[in-house]
Amino acid sequence: MALIVHKYGGTSMGSTERIRNVARRVAKWARAGHQMVVVPSAMSGETNRLLGLAKELSPAKPGDAYSRELDALAATGEQASSALLAIALQAEGMPSVSYAGWQVAIKTDSSHTKARIESIDDAKVRADLDAGKVVIITGFQGVDEGGNVTTLGRGGSDTSAVAIAAALKAHECLIYTDVDGVYTTDPRVVPEARRLLTVSFEEMLEMASLGSKVLQIRSVEFAGKYKVPLRVLSSFTDWDIDINVEAKSGTLISFEEDENMEQAIVSGIAFNRDEAKISVLGVPDTPGIAYQILGAVADANIEVDVIIQNIGKEGKTDFSFTVHRNDYAKAVELLKAQVLPKLGADEITGDAKICKVSIVGIGMRSHVGIASKMFRVLSEEGINIQMISTSEIKTSVVIDEKYMELAVRALHKAFDLDQPAG
Amino acid sequence: MALIVHKYGGTSMGSTERIRNVARRVAKWARAGHQMVVVPSAMSGETNRLLGLAKELSPAKPGDAYSRELDALAATGEQASSALLAIALQAEGMPSVSYAGWQVAIKTDSSHTKARIESIDDAKVRADLDAGKVVIITGFQGVDEGGNVTTLGRGGSDTSAVAIAAALKAHECLIYTDVDGVYTTDPRVVPEARRLLTVSFEEMLEMASLGSKVLQIRSVEFAGKYKVPLRVLSSFTDWDIDINVEAKSGTLISFEEDENMEQAIVSGIAFNRDEAKISVLGVPDTPGIAYQILGAVADANIEVDVIIQNIGKEGKTDFSFTVHRNDYAKAVELLKAQVLPKLGADEITGDAKICKVSIVGIGMRSHVGIASKMFRVLSEEGINIQMISTSEIKTSVVIDEKYMELAVRALHKAFDLDQPAG
Structure with a gap:
């Protein structure tokens, strides 16, 4: 009981x-x-x-x-x-x-x-x-x-x-x-997607935030x-299914890393086409620049996801980030009105037709070369990477949205996610 | 304000x-x-x-x-x-x-x-x-x-x-x-029905309980x-009607009897065809008889409206009351099963095809002959009265339901309710 x-x-x-x-x-x-x-x-x-x-x-x-x-x-x-x-x-x-x-x-x-x-x-x-x-x-x-x-x-x-x-x-x-559970990726995009029996809390967090809804x-x-301990399972099985079977169905989001955890390096491929990217080009490379740009955006209640700032050249740098596609026009307008004149940046550019594809896996922590394998797979498919963002357990890329399905399928296969976990 | x-x-x-x-x-x-x-x-x-x-x-x-x-x-x-x-x-x-x-x-x-x-x-x-x-x-x-x-x-x-x-x-x-207010009777039955500018609280109580919903x-x-102070008025007038006009529209249910009160003796005719009458005939005329009959009915959660008991003859009396028509069958069944054998009454009879018509008016208190005028009007129309019940401000009769409209129209006219209040 x-x-x-x-x-x-x-x-x-x-x-x-x-x-x-x-x-x-x-x-x-x-x-x-x-x-x-x-x-x-x-x-x-x-x-x-x-x-x-x-x-x-x-x-x-x-x-x-x-x-x-x-x-x-x-x-x-x-x-x-x-x-x-x-x-x-x-x-x-x-x-x-x-x-x-x-x-x-x-x-x-x-x-x-x-x-x-x-x-x-x-x-x-x-x-x-x-x-x-x-x-x-x-x-x-x-x-x-x-x-x-x-x-x-x-x-x-x-x-x-x-x-x-x-x-x-x-x-x-x-x-x-x-x-009926958490999948290695969206089965509508990759029919071979597999249900995960367990997934770690951290992976689930990345999967959820990256669009596996x-x-x-x-x-x-x-x-x-x-x-x-959380379990995601289907309410559309028969209600009188054996309770012991039901209690083990779906996907368990576990907090005990070493036990019962699947050993795959990459657990899943997440993707999201609800974003748009914005770049502020040629801003003075001085302290506080990120705050001056993103503070204005945050004040307008616009949430920012990926943020990238490259090393500057000749005292100037480029600053890019992604926002929800619904906030794109508002954010661009805001930056042009408030930030461009104040910072003396060269230009605001942007693109709403992008998507973000991420590989997620706790195994990445201890495996080198996972990100580079991702980049190689995308390159072999002729997909240009526009932005990269990494963390301990995920690597995300921003690419043209028209390549989204292609990228997800290629990565799903390359990381053996269509195979039962070893 | x-x-x-x-x-x-x-x-x-x-x-x-x-x-x-x-x-x-x-x-x-x-x-x-x-x-x-x-x-x-x-x-x-x-x-x-x-x-x-x-x-x-x-x-x-x-x-x-x-x-x-x-x-x-x-x-x-x-x-x-x-x-x-x-x-x-x-x-x-x-x-x-x-x-x-x-x-x-x-x-x-x-x-x-x-x-x-x-x-x-x-x-x-x-x-x-x-x-x-x-x-x-x-x-x-x-x-x-x-x-x-x-x-x-x-x-x-x-x-x-x-x-x-x-x-x-x-x-x-x-x-x-x-x-748009409280009427002398239901305008669907009597097209000449008039809206009352004011009605006393007691009259309203009788009108409401008697079916003017x-x-x-x-x-x-x-x-x-x-x-x-209560005012009943229509929400279907234009919302931007002059507020001083609106504040005086509808019907005011007043507590100040002598002021602004219409002086008609009878204020309205109420009627109700949702009732059925039940009679217990030939019950022993002993104390506690009413309780023995109505207690059983109340225990079954059946509400009773008009109750009449006539003077007994030869140690026996007849006892009649009305219930909601939906409760009629249940009440009769109950009485036959529980009351008839216990009391040794002669018979349970009843009729669901009845209606109750009432004249209501605070003026009745100080005017004699109002009830007899009501009975005369009904008699002139050839309507047989089955039950009578009176209070200080209303007189109700139970009649065959087929005469309901006829009775209401005749009473409405006889008590001058189609004429503006004097």
Whole structure:
């Protein structure tokens, strides 16, 4: 008997028939003797429907008061699905109770629409578990010090589930989703992509941030911080699959590096075509230049990903970085208006038609030549590399977006990811 | 400048376009210098949609745990519409904030799905009003001592609005709905029906309970208890109608009997075809008989309306009452199984094809002969009266339902309700 947290995504909760299957699956786990806590997302489409209504009413630029109301609005989706799941469990003969974020309470800061969890009070939940109830806790939301409803931002239900698992010291947090695990890369691009049985927390972090959208990155960070064992698995297997089989399915995100870890040097290929690159050419090579450029960008709330500054020549240097494609025009405009005149740079150039491809693997730490093998493979395919960025467990390149699939397939094959792990 | 509470029904909140018009109307009142509190219902259809999902998941007989989840589910409808209205007000340039029942807090007892308000904490609301904000408070819901979300039952938003108006000692509570006031009778039955400019609280109570479904009866009781001036008016007039005209439109439910009160003896004709009559014939005329019959009915959660017991003859009496038509079969079955054998009554008879027609008027108190005039009018139309029940301000008769329209029209004319009040 263990305390287990299940998290179900919007697709898994997408209809009463699916909610009933979730209830049956959870009841199966409870009847096997586990203490069960379930964190459901809103029914698929519901959050978009609600935010769509808000958008119809106010195209205005968000402010604090507006964000507060958006949170109050969006939080209702998970409250409804949690109550529905409790009702479905009761219909299966399983005692259950649902709690909204404020009822637990899940305390967050006051950053509406992107709040961070500060603490979770587990007293109520433990009492209910001890009384034999399945406890359902709304994902995606909490309450701030002032008693205002907050939300954690899109995908925040994953983070809620992990935070709750951490607070309750759960044995494992199972994230049920519409894919059956973490793959070496996107199977839509590489049909030979293989499901990983285990992946390290650090690799998962890189995979998530680089665009393998299986888990929300903040939930992985949280899991890493509190060492919550996470498992990603499919909610579309039959609900009455043998529980021992189910408990070992999907991909385990592990924190025990030396044990059960696959020994491949590279674990996966991540890619992302949501970015655009911007270069500030011929800026004076003086201290503080990075801050002067990126400070202005950050002030405009634009997130920057890859940042590269080359060694300067003749007192001048080139500075490049990538931003989300949606922020591209805004960032270029901003730099031309504010940074170009002030810094006396030569030129701002950019390109939105790029993509980022990364190889990720904990094995890279202790293996030399992995990056150079990557560059050789790309060169053999005639792909020009525009930017390079490396860390201990990943190497990323920015290339023309038209080569993305070609690059991913070539790298997947070159690093033997289509072969079962040794 | 005054503190005004507006309440908007589901139809008035039925689309983003309508919510925008509500926001404009409220903003107009706020700009005229009033402190504004708004209580919106869920968007029309939303509560039914949510409860429909619950029904799909659990046809089971409600219990406490189930009712608790139903409340958590249903309460989300008002939370969403409140946040949307706050957003719409902000888009109109009007500072606003929305609160769920638990945030205010509106404390209720723990009778899920039909909770009663116990107290309202007005501190937050007053602070926001003083800061120049429009305060939106979800209708229909509250929170119990254990921190569970409760709902007040169907139509509970009216009650919320009145309770909030009472707690804030509001100048007036305006109930915006899809009709433009309280009429002398239903205009669909009598085209000459006239809107009442004012109606007394007691008359309104009789009109509401007798089937003029303009206001939820509990809200009228609440208004009476706390002397909250209530106005029923239409939300489908143009939002930018002159505020002085709007403030005098609709029907005022007044507590100041001698002032501005229309002097008609009879204020309106109410009717109701949702009832059925049941008679227990030949019961022993002994003390406790009423309790033995109606106790069994009440235990089965069946509400009883008109109750009549005639003087007994030869130690036996007949006992008649009306129930909602939906409960008719259940009540008859129950009486036959439990009451007939125990009491040794002769027979249980009943009729579902009846209706109740009532004349209501505060003027009846001081005018003799009103009831007899009613009986004469019905007799002139050849309508047989099956049951009679009277109180200080109303006289009700039960007749064959096929005569309902005829009776209502004849009484409406006979009591000069188609003529402007003198």
